[in-house]
Amino acid sequence: GQQVMQIPQYQHVQEGEDFTTYCNSSTTLSNIQWYKQRPGGHPVFLIQLVKSGEVKKQKRLTFQFGEAKKNSSLHITATQTTDVGTYFCAGRSGNTPLVFGKGTRLSVIA
């Protein structure tokens, strides 16, 4: 079945450093979504990408969808302590339900 791999599993950064998490699918995706989960909280939707090669920005966050629609990335510029949490990608292939990656847990050291 469809698999969504996400790396790295953990990332520790100094405040002010950049951070990137990568998502790769075994199949071509029709769309990909990104979520953030704060410690002890629930996942919160960040963004959805649909088009091949699409790039979207939200303040310090940049989201990319690969040309082949099999991979995606989330890049955070100049991390802050408020960025702490686990970032999940979730992709859909055809009419199947969204499949979540295992997430990247980001720790930010002040």
Place this chain on the structure above:
Amino acid sequence: NAGVTQTPKFQVLKTGQSMTLQCAQDMNHNSMYWYRQDPGMGLRLIYYSASEGTTDKGEVPNGYNVSRLNKREFSLRLESAAPSQTSVYFCASSQRDGDSPLHFGNGTRLTVT
């Protein structure tokens, strides 16, 4: 506007006991979902309901049953709880299955001893 409401927040069961997790959304969403979250495993889909009147199995349906009671409510039942079902359970809803944002409830932390 409450969004997605799950009850209970915490539950401890003994092996073999049964229970129902309740979920309700007030956003008039068509699709509803049940996920479980285990350390290092991400979010795994148990069951989902793409629209009122339909339910389908997800990735890990064994040991669970669901009921889409109406458009607002989607319950998850454990008939005979097992320690392997110790997890955090999230209910979610979306306007359309697959291409709309998921809105999650606050979760139910279930421990089976």
